[in-house]
Amino acid sequence: MREIKILFIVAFFTGLLYWGVEPFAHSKLHPHVEAPDYSFKDVQGLDGMVGNATAGAEIVANNCTACHSIEVAGFPALMDNASNAAAYGVVPPDLSTAGKLYDANFLAAFVKDPAVATKTTHKFEDGASHPMPGYSWMQPQEIADIVAYLQSIAPKEMTNKEVFANACQRCHSIKYGDFYGGSMAALTPDANIKKYMGVVPPDLSQFIRSRGEEYLHEFINNPQKHLEGTAMPRVGLTLESEKQVIEYLTEVGDSKKAEREALGAPFLGYLVIFAIMAWAWKAKIWRKVH
Amino acid sequence: MAEIKESFFSAEGLEKRLNGKKFWKVMMTEYWIPKDINFLWAMGVVLATTFAILIVSGIFLLMYYKPDTALAFDSVNYTIMQEVAYGWLFRHMHGVAASVVFLIIYIHMFTGIYYGSYKKGREMIWLSGMLLFVTFSAEGFSGYMLPWGQMSYWAAAVITNLFAGGSLEAWGLVEWIRGGFAVNDATLTRFFMLHVFLLPLVIIKLIVVHFYTLRIPHVNNQNSEDIDYDAEAEKYLAGNKKESKVIPFWPVFLSKDFAVLGLFLIFYFYLVFFNYNFAMDPVNFDPANPMKTPAHIYPEWYFLWSYETLRGPFFDMFGMKAGDIGLIIFGLAQVIFVVFPFLDRDPDILPAHKRPKFFIWFWIMIVDLLVLSVYGKLPPTGANAWVGFYATALFLLLWASLPFITKSDAKARGAL
Numbered sequence: 001m002r003e004i005k006i007l008f009i010v011a012f013f014t015g016l017l018y019w020g021v022e023p024f025a026h027s028k029l030h031p032h033v034e035a036p037d038y039s040f041k042d043v044q045g046l047d048g049m050v051g052n053a054t055a056g057a058e059i060v061a062n063n064c065t066a067c068h069s070i071e072v073a074g075f076p077a078l079m080d081n082a083s084n085a086a087a088y089g090v091v092p093p094d095l096s097t098a099g100k101l102y103d104a105n106f107l108a109a110f111v112k113d114p115a116v117a118t119k120t121t122h123k124f125e126d127g128a129s130h131p132m133p134g135y136s137w138m139q140p141q142e143i144a145d146i147v148a149y150l151q152s153i154a155p156k157e158m159t160n161k162e163v164f165a166n167a168c169q170r171c172h173s174i175k176y177g178d179f180y181g182g183s184m185a186a187l188t189p190d191a192n193i194k195k196y197m198g199v200v201p202p203d204l205s206q207f208i209r210s211r212g213e214e215y216l217h218e219f220i221n222n223p224q225k226h227l228e229g230t231a232m233p234r235v236g237l238t239l240e241s242e243k244q245v246i247e248y249l250t251e252v253g254d255s256k257k258a259e260r261e262a263l264g265a266p267f268l269g270y271l272v273i274f275a276i277m278a279w280a281w282k283a284k285i286w287r288k289v290h
Numbered sequence: 291m292a293e294i295k296e297s298f299f300s301a302e303g304l305e306k307r308l309n310g311k312k313f314w315k316v317m318m319t320e321y322w323i324p325k326d327i328n329f330l331w332a333m334g335v336v337l338a339t340t341f342a343i344l345i346v347s348g349i350f351l352l353m354y355y356k357p358d359t360a361l362a363f364d365s366v367n368y369t370i371m372q373e374v375a376y377g378w379l380f381r382h383m384h385g386v387a388a389s390v391v392f393l394i395i396y397i398h399m400f401t402g403i404y405y406g407s408y409k410k411g412r413e414m415i416w417l418s419g420m421l422l423f424v425t426f427s428a429e430g431f432s433g434y435m436l437p438w439g440q441m442s443y444w445a446a447a448v449i450t451n452l453f454a455g456g457s458l459e460a461w462g463l464v465e466w467i468r469g470g471f472a473v474n475d476a477t478l479t480r481f482f483m484l485h486v487f488l489l490p491l492v493i494i495k496l497i498v499v500h501f502y503t504l505r506i507p508h509v510n511n512q513n514s515e516d517i518d519y520d521a522e523a524e525k526y527l528a529g530n531k532k533e534s535k536v537i538p539f540w541p542v543f544l545s546k547d548f549a550v551l552g553l554f555l556i557f558y559f560y561l562v563f564f565n566y567n568f569a570m571d572p573v574n575f576d577p578a579n580p581m582k583t584p585a586h587i588y589p590e591w592y593f594l595w596s597y598e599t600l601r602g603p604f605f606d607m608f609g610m611k612a613g614d615i616g617l618i619i620f621g622l623a624q625v626i627f628v629v630f631p632f633l634d635r636d637p638d639i640l641p642a643h644k645r646p647k648f649f650i651w652f653w654i655m656i657v658d659l660l661v662l663s664v665y666g667k668l669p670p671t672g673a674n675a676w677v678g679f680y681a682t683a684l685f686l687l688l689w690a691s692l693p694f695i696t697k698s699d700a701k702a703r704g705a706l
Contacts, residue, residue, distance in 0.1 A: 260382075
């Protein structure tokens, strides 16, 4: 029984050390933040208003397509990415999928005042302004119509990669997504994006390992919570789209996750058998000397 | 030399030339170990196995790793982790084993301290073991640099910068170590050489020396009883296995080692598959960026206690700069365990529970090292800085008191 006592002491101190340098230390290094809010309560979005997609189509055609392409509705991009980036600072998004990717409340708030909705007003002081002008002069009903139209043209299903490409890739590269082909580089050239954001936004290839799922959800939902003052906008992804983004980050950055999780149990099972046999052999041998 | 007439190409001829049976006896069946031991005596074999895992997984990683600042990060995180079949498994095994090996080293070390297995003939075992500890530390540090992530870079920058402390600056030591004014490609390549060649070579040699130093004096036992090995071995060989106080290394001692090893491997592979972040810091999955300092820089958990002694004295004292005092204490912390046998003034070999004052000293030391480790990771601000300061002061006090405490125990027992 002395051995059990010793094992207990060793396990106790090892556990205490582990608790101290891992969960405890990390709780101090990375303070807890509030859970993500997917209804974007802090900005006045639709405010319960219901839009009319047909009316929205006309408003969008008159107000948005000068800068935005909408491939599915027959408004192709007028310039290539580099020229777009040079003209606007960052490549403007194609609006074909916005109705699916972004929360309707958030979209309405964004159209009204992009800097407020994205929580990036600190970037646009001293005369600088958000590359997309706000449409707060519109009637709330008109903004609701725009959102209804964007929702009506959006696809019902998108792959994880499509969600990433539409929601993140204008600024972020994820080179491990196409390591040899290079097709997963950011759409906005580095020089432009650096001028616009202050830094080149990080490549996201290993973010699933470096940040982890929980942090990514909290951060994407509201970047200011973990990194106050960051230039990264809150983009207003729905929970479903955000999950798809993180699934894509996992497919790319932790591509062997399924293999790892499947292999773990049989591996440990084999070791349990080894341990049982080793103990049985030990008992047999030691019976002769005790 | 006796001339051997048997053919080289025969079993007897080969045996005559190699003396395999005699070697097997000396190393295995007649290498005597005390019977009065517990599972802590299996840590040597657990360590040897972990080292073997490190060598094998390291060889697989070496086939794809590229020691170049432009290629290193992707060779690890893309080629090995995403492309190579089971590359992720070898990397996880390597990273986790590198961390767990230190846990076992610490257990092994404090087992030796607890049972007094470092003195009265066993000094060489202790010294070779401590040399192994220091070399493993260098091996761990150099290996941590190789993935060329943010922690690789900044840990390398901070630790190599220690060699620019105080008057060392004038010697140009830090530039010599780095191969440049900052941590750079030359630094990575030379630490790669150290990690995969020079240090493993030294470790393997030291393991041989460590084993050699304990083969003749024999290992200690739970009650530190002085055993007449010749008499007890004779008993065992005559068939009185139950009465004999000794057991042969093979198969009796190793059978117990394998049983312990079985449990250890379950623990280790559980970490490899399901809980590896403690050994593979998430921050290191951000590529090295000399222009961007991470919010928190800390070493791996096994260096935290000594790192905290570096940060402990955070204000100038005795007319010296805080940084210089920290550096001196840090330097001392690296080597102080080496002289343990010479600071212990108790002439008897006894387990700590039979040395009342030393027993208390032992557990305070364990708790102090724990506190230093935890606060070594936390930011050294506010109350944290003071905890670090007092824990460092206690650490020094414990070492200063060791000769007196051990002597006092001996006097109370009547041994002095």
